[in-house]
Amino acid sequence: MAGNNRNKKTYSYNRSQPPKIVNGVDITNETVDNSYFELGIAQQQGTPPSPPIPPAEYDENVIDFTWEESKSTSFTFTFSATPIVTLEVLPSDGLENIVAFLGNVTTTGITVNVSAPHTGQIVYRAINASSYPTVISRSVVSTSYYYTASAGYSDLINTSELLVGYSLLASSTSPTNLFITTMDINSNGDADVAVVDTGSYGLTSTPVSLSAPITNRVYYLAVKP
Numbered sequence: 001m002a003g004n005n006r007n008k009k010t011y012s013y014n015r016s017q018p019p020k021i022v023n024g025v026d027i028t029n030e031t032v033d034n035s036y037f038e039l040g041i042a043q044q045q046g047t048p049p050s051p052p053i054p055p056a057e058y059d060e061n062v063i064d065f066t067w068e069e070s071k072s073t074s075f076t077f078t079f080s081a082t083p084i085v086t087l088e089v090l091p092s093d094g095l096e097n098i099v100a101f102l103g104n105v106t107t108t109g110i111t112v113n114v115s116a117p118h119t120g121q122i123v124y125r126a127i128n129a130s131s132y133p134t135v136i137s138r139s140v141v142s143t144s145y146y147y148t149a150s151a152g153y154s155d156l157i158n159t160s161e162l163l164v165g166y167s168l169l170a171s172s173t174s175p176t177n178l179f180i181t182t183m184d185i186n187s188n189g190d191a192d193v194a195v196v197d198t199g200s201y202g203l204t205s206t207p208v209s210l211s212a213p214i215t216n217r218v219y220y221l222a223v224k225p
Contacts, residue, residue: 056129060138064121065119068119069113072104073112075107080128082107084126084221085125085127086124086181087102087181088123097116098116100115102182112124127221132166133149133150150222151220152219153220162218163206166220176223179223182217183217185216194210196208
């Protein structure tokens with residue numbers, strides 16, 4: 001089974017981490033970004049880009065876990081093609097060192113796995129577009145507000161390092177959020193890794209380090225109001 005000989009980096013709950021890069025648990029014990037946080041109504045939403053671009057297919061919702069290690073859920077609509085999906089573990093009482101990763105993705109739903117039994121909520125964000133960058137309408141906030149977005153994935157082979165590349169509609173500024181999630185497409189059990197500190201975002205790319213080498217897929221979603 002792949003991953004048995006990996007040397008896994010470990011970190012305390014209080015380590016410093018850029019609060020907007022998320023793939024499992026918000027180690028800062030704060031919301032990742034209130035303007036892109038599913039449960040909190042935004043104080044400042046995005047504005048439609050100019051010129052307008054037809055919004056991509058986008059879905060965002062929460063999944064409730066009750067001392068579970070895996071759960072499947074359906075999207076609120078059927079995507080025209082298999083979407084890119086990222087996950088975020090929401091803070092709960094007594095911060096838990098939980099990593100959420102994908103077990104399966106189809107046009108109708110996902111299977112979410114966690115690194116240990118978990119009680120709490122996990123946000124999924126799913127996007128599908130013919131090309132990127134694009135815009136998304138966040139119906140959990142308001143259908144009249146839009147965000148720019150880029151998304152993609154990398155298939156890693158026994159490495160913990162990757163360069164996440166993206167293109168945003170306003171190229172003069174960096175994204176405000178970068179969501180990272182692994183998927184166990186090879187069923188080898190090595191996808192339960194965390195994102196290591198990476199520093200500030202670049203205009204078109206950001207280097208990302210994982211807590212251990214994997215041979216699996218990494219999804220990303222970069223957004224900005």
